Amino acid sequence: MRLILYSKPGCHLCEGLQEKLEKIPNLSFELEIRDITTRDEWFGAYQYEVPVLYLSDTEKDIAEQPLPRPSPRATVQQLEQMLSKYISNNQKNDAE
Template identity: 55%
Template sequence: MQLILYSKPECCLCEGLIAKLQQVKQKNNINFDLEIRDINSNPDWFDRYQYEIPVLCLLSDRQQEQELPRFPPRSPVEKLESLLQRYS
């Protein structure tokens, strides 16, 4: 599974989600690759996500992105793991 995280530097919500994704991966229950995209590096990403980050997307086999439901920052890691299992 390929995940894309739209983020930007010094975004505490983004850092929190990255930490939770790393915890899920360390459990070895879900295998995924994570690409982190800095919205400041691409004007289209910035225009689309500047008020939405962090935005987590699933990249399909056809290289199409599907936005995953927004993950509340205070939710436990297990909830994120459950969400990802639905898409794996």
């Protein structure tokens, strides 16, 4: 499972979310950081929206799915709870 974080340099909300994601203890995922300033299409899509999170699993052919924006005030535990719902839903769908 992969989480994709669209971010840009100097974005304090992006940095805060990245730090929290890296501290989540009980979920297994790869965190990919995409700097929107490196591609015009990313910049055009997310310049006013960052941070933006997507869930993907190329091994199970799950295309990138947007996730709701977590509150900047969310704790690591709250973020973990929110993400676990989406990760477990994708795992359930794979089992069916």
